[in-house]
Amino acid sequence: MVNQIIYRTQAGQAIEELIVEIVATFFLLRAQGMRIGVVSSSGEGYWSVLRLLNIKGSQTVPQLARYRYVPRQSVQKLANEMLNDGVIEFLNNPAHKRSKLLRLTPKGEAVFQEMSDRIATLAETLAEQQDTDQLQNAANIMKQLHEQLRTMLNQ
Amino acid sequence: MVNQIIYRTQAGQAIEELIVEIVATFFLLRAQGMRIGVVSSSGEGYWSVLRLLNIKGSQTVPQLARYRYVPRQSVQKLANEMLNDGVIEFLNNPAHKRSKLLRLTPKGEAVFQEMSDRIATLAETLAEQQDTDQLQNAANIMKQLHEQLRTMLNQ
DNA sequence: ATCAATATGGCAATTAGTTGTCATATTGAC
DNA sequence: GTCAATATGACAACTAATTGCCATATTGAT
Numbered sequence: 001m002v003n004q005i006i007y008r009t010q011a012g013q014a015i016e017e018l019i020v021e022i023v024a025t026f027f028l029l030r031a032q033g034m035r036i037g038v039v040s041s042s043g044e045g046y047w048s049v050l051r052l053l054n055i056k057g058s059q060t061v062p063q064l065a066r067y068r069y070v071p072r073q074s075v076q077k078l079a080n081e082m083l084n085d086g087v088i089e090f091l092n093n094p095a096h097k098r099s100k101l102l103r104l105t106p107k108g109e110a111v112f113q114e115m116s117d118r119i120a121t122l123a124e125t126l127a128e129q130q131d132t133d134q135l136q137n138a139a140n141i142m143k144q145l146h147e148q149l150r151t152m153l154n155q
Numbered sequence: 156m157v158n159q160i161i162y163r164t165q166a167g168q169a170i171e172e173l174i175v176e177i178v179a180t181f182f183l184l185r186a187q188g189m190r191i192g193v194v195s196s197s198g199e200g201y202w203s204v205l206r207l208l209n210i211k212g213s214q215t216v217p218q219l220a221r222y223r224y225v226p227r228q229s230v231q232k233l234a235n236e237m238l239n240d241g242v243i244e245f246l247n248n249p250a251h252k253r254s255k256l257l258r259l260t261p262k263g264e265a266v267f268q269e270m271s272d273r274i275a276t277l278a279e280t281l282a283e284q285q286d287t288d289q290l291q292n293a294a295n296i297m298k299q300l301h302e303q304l305r306t307m308l309n310q
Numbered sequence: 311a312t313c314a315a316t317a318t319g320g321c322a323a324t325t326a327g328t329t330g331t332c333a334t335a336t337t338g339a340c
Numbered sequence: 341g342t343c344a345a346t347a348t349g350a351c352a353a354c355t356a357a358t359t360g361c362c363a364t365a366t367t368g369a370t
Contacts, residue, residue, distance in 0.1 A: 006275050011282035014290035016275055019184060020206070021297035023199055024223070026181040028304040029174060031224040035308075041326080041358095044178055051175070062348065068179070069186040071328055076349070098335055098348055120161050120171055126303055127166035130296075135169035137289055138296035142176035148281055149183040153190075196328095196356080217318065226358055231319070253318055253365055 018145065036118045045070070045078050050087065050104065050112040058091060058101035069153060087111050173300065191273045200225070200233050205242065205259065205267040213246060213256035224308060242266050 033039030038047055045068075052064055061079050065072040079102055082088045087108030090100035104112065127135065188194030193202055200223075207219055214222075220230040234257055237243045242263030245255035259267065282290065 004272065004276075006272055006279065008275065009279060009282060009287075011285055011287040011290050012275065012279035014287065014294045015282045015285075016278035017294040018290070018297055019274065019278060021294065021301050022177050022180055022184060023203065025177055025297065025301045025304065027224045028301065028308060029177060031308055032304055043326085048178065060348085069182045072348085073329075073350095074327060077327080096336070096348080100349095117159065117161055119174065120163065120167065121159075123171035123174060124161065124164060124167035125307075126300060127164060127170045130166055130170075130299070132164075132166040132169065134292055134296055135166050135173070138293040139169045139172040139176065141285075141289055141293035142173055142180065144285070145281065146176050146180045146183065149180065149187055152280075153183060153186055198356085215318090227318085228320095228359075229357060232357085251318080251366075255319095 015145070018141075032122065036122060038115045038118050042078060042081065045074065046082065047112075047115050049075065049078055049082065049102075050108060050115070053088065053102055053104045054109065054112050058103040060093060060096065060099040060101055062099065064102070082108070170300070173296075187277065191277060193270045193273050197233060197236065200229065201237065202267075202270050204230065204233055204237065204257075205263060205270065208243065208257060208259045209264065209267050213258040215248060215251065215254040215256055217254065219257070237263070 030039055030044060033044060033047075038044075040046055048068060049064055052067065053059060059067075061075050062072055064079075065075040068075070079088065082102075083090060086105060088102045089105050091103050093099055093101045185194055185199060188199060188202075193199075195201055203223060204219060207222065208214060216230050216234050217227055219234075220227040223230070234243065237257075238245060241260060243257045244260050246258050248254055248256045
């Protein structure tokens, strides 16, 4: 194995710190999510799918899985469970006979709203005494990182 | 159920966006981590534990689990696997007869270094053409959020 | 020192997550 | 249109993650 010498920039080191913090914070968010009733036994996937259907509109299982970069069958099981819970319904897909579109039911919208309120309450607590500009900048950087990774993975 | 009205601030909304992006980006990082050989079948836990042992020095299984907010037995299984791989060794713990300290072996340090290099390379790629100050600010905000959540969970 | 409450590792049981296979559907090249 | 390549959902098989339980160890209050 060749020992490649990596030249580090400040920007690169900052991104590396960011990556480390994303991974570490994910688990803390998960733990806090359980406390506030947003993360169930099914994990954060339930909320993530509700959110994608709310924002992007009806989607098929494979679409959701490809977007989230999780296995197709994980989303399939989640979708079957959500159908059973009555938070989504299966719609005929004009573009695909077999692959149904998942759409939020009114109950699903209510459940998503309820979860979002809990997250919003948490966010407002966390935001106290922090600088708005810095927070907005951080959110923007995260969105860019998100999109960069998506582009990278799609190649 | 009472419909609580939540007053939103810009800062709170920015944190909420941040939370959403952390969760979404986590899975993209995981997917990319698999590509670059940092995330194995055991998930990102392997790298996370190597990193904590490297930064914080020897730790027991319960210490690591409490810090990461993951189940104790998940870390226990990981530790047994890592011992088997020869990347850590079990040390007698002066403070606790049963609970051994986990310490990186030279091999463990090498493996961690190798993984870190791959992550650094990824980070440098992602950092190209981004503003250093903004990235550093984002990393700092993430560290603060991390610590805030930790404090919140520890109560 | 005593003892109740908590912590710990091992093991088993359970549950969640992932991968593999197959029949059918869709798409795209020609 | 034809047909090979790819996509899809169902189901099964497998693997990883989590939870439950227990025997023992530790801690802290008194």
